[in-house]
Amino acid sequence: MNNKPKENCKYWDKCYQKNEHHLITYNHPTATKPKEEEPTTEISPNKSPIPPGNNEKQDDSIEETKPETTSVVVDDDDDDEPKKHEKTPKKRHSSEASDNTVNTPPKKNPSKRLWDHSEANINEKEQSSSFIHEKFLVKMPKDFYLFWKFVVTHPTKNSLKPFNFELVGPYDFLAGKFAPGQNKSPGDYLRHWRFFYDPPEFQTIFVKKGSGIHYGYWRDDPKDEENLLIVRNDASKGCVFELIATNMFDAFAYFLEKDYQVTPFNHKVLGDMRKTISNFVQESKFDRRSLVEAKVERAKKISAKTFHNVGIVVPVNKTTGVGYRPLTDSDSNIKKILSALEKPGELSKEEAKEMVMEKLNPIITNSVIALDECDFGTNLELGIDLFCSGHKELHEIVQNLLNPAYKLLGRPQYMAILKAHLADRRNSYKLSILD
Template sequence: MSSGDHVVERKRSPSVHQDEEHDSKRAKTSEDDVHTNGSAHKKNGKHHFSVASSQSDSVGNETSSQAIHGIEQEHMQEVVENVYRLRMPKDFFDFWNFSCRTNPMNPRMALSAAGIELVGPFDILAGDVDYKPSNLLELQDLANTHWRYYYDVPEFQTCLRVTGMGSQLHYGYFRDDPYDLPVFVASNDAGKDCKITEHGGNLFAAVHKLIETMRDDPSIEDRTPLAELQEVVKLHAEKFNHSLALSVETRAHRQAVVTSTWHGAGFVGNEKSSSDNTLAKRHHLSDKDLLHLFEEVCREDDIHEEVGKQRKAKAEEKLDAIGKLTEKDAQDGIYDTTLELGINIFCYGNTILHKYAKAHLERGYELFGRDFFRDITKAHIEKRTRGDELSRLPMK
């Protein structure tokens, strides 16, 4: 992913669910907001995004067909970004074109030799989604949780899943801000834990690295198909000018992270953010302290005994008190602790804590002006599901 791939100057455009209060805060810019590489048009109180035709030139290079699995080339970027309400990087479309050439009959299974399946936004490019302009709003709502695994924070957008390994390993883009391009491609195995791991600045780099890991697996007897596939991925990465090395955007993210949070990828704040604005440094709350507190809130072994009820009530009171401390920080212009607390509660994963995770995440994203991440949080927690049956968009 290269910052030079998109030459249109970026201006922020609000999400479809943007509230009136936030609109008023951005009154000076809302009239000419641009969803980079396109425009945000307001109709009946809703924002609809269209992509400038010149930005679709990279989509379908060196491809002879006029339509790829149901979506005409010149409309692919427009349709995907309209449904997801997220800017998609050039490597996403290049990776699709690579997949179409590798397996013209079923591009989503072009990497089947490595057990990799293209999902998420690729479902739209494949023409598998029942898309029509009349059901766009419904699709937009469903896209918020389409292939969103249990521990996927709003910053994570699943694009690939790995099958046949008995895991819930999946890969996708990680964005610091919903109005920006991704900063790296990451992975998570929701069957194990909440950890998010970086894998390069584009899908080619991530897949190349994944196949390299598979080739090192001693349990795999015939590694020739993997070696051949890895070489094809490398050649197409070079062809489309995508580096397999660590990207500039990834390095910038690492330098700007306020705190790593429990999932490891951390979050980037604003101009007032600082590595000193953490729960540990401002309120002397270590990860160990929080973990113990969450365990006490979620204990159910002695909940029917008086001592158990008192212990749980005391833990809930302490968690509420921490919430008040983060709200006081927010009133003082420090938003970091609110979002950090929300992310860590979400990563703990227990449904008993969902009301706390929802409250602090929504508040944190609102404070940072990332309302679309707030909307994704709300939709995800309401439908948060373990497992890997996570297709939500209506299929043909």
């Protein structure tokens, strides 16, 4: 007996054959051939169009099916009924369906909200330090973000303008000046608001408009984001920096005291601003470190003073003293040697440089020997001193001294900053890469 299963007749219930042999051999269903199931045009807002389970697999199967007759749109809004297409569609999420597919809810794009300066998004800005860390190679301390909160929540619009005060550098990111996809090189960001005498350890955060007066964070170690000090420099007067505060609020107060000219006409505005700052700090319960204590604590770690007066801090073994040894000549003598580059007299520039290098070479040689014997601070001191002299003829020597010192001290970020700065070291007050 033939147990072969019967096949379906290709004519289905339309078959005209009635002989017994044909009926035994083939199936004749009574219903018509089923069509592909079409999706419904309405979805209950309380039910998901995608059954629970592995959403990724469900999405794949939906993409493969691609129904051609009816589009299904899942709306993110919490309306009682699903929305219908209108002649003038409302603004929708960019990730909602515009083709004949079912889309899962759109992923949030945190970078878009960075340009929203409402108070509700302050916390998002504080948590979105990845851009600053990536472009400027350092992380910002808590007072940096708290001061920004003070600025954007202050009741008076443009309240800082009367004081000729401008937040710059990484604050430009929070202000939305760095648009997504902006075509800038890594070196451009590292040069952004970097004044002529700013060493890699310094980062500008605000300026007095139209002048060389600028304030910024000082980091002995680029990985430090807590125990930072704020220093002030006037680029028009040279390379000397001054430690003035431990946080942005005290730095701004110092600015108002030091660099803002008080007159009978602006006295009240100044008094109101000071009171507003004090109230904000109290309400925020911000714990400000004492500047005196911070200076004393750092002074214990300073290995050498350097030309910029802030000094350098390097790890030194207390038992062996390995980590730093003094230069073979004093700061005053080195400055005297370098003065020949400023006033060559009857010598040409090339002759003056040769004479200077002849006197510097023994100091440089001893510094390199110190580096080889793990006294990395010696190279750092001499390199910073030559950088602070401002002579571009010495830029190559500065890099040859500082790069190995930064590398062996575990501070490669400063190597990148130094390289970018020396590639375009400008004696100017207009130092924004956005201009």
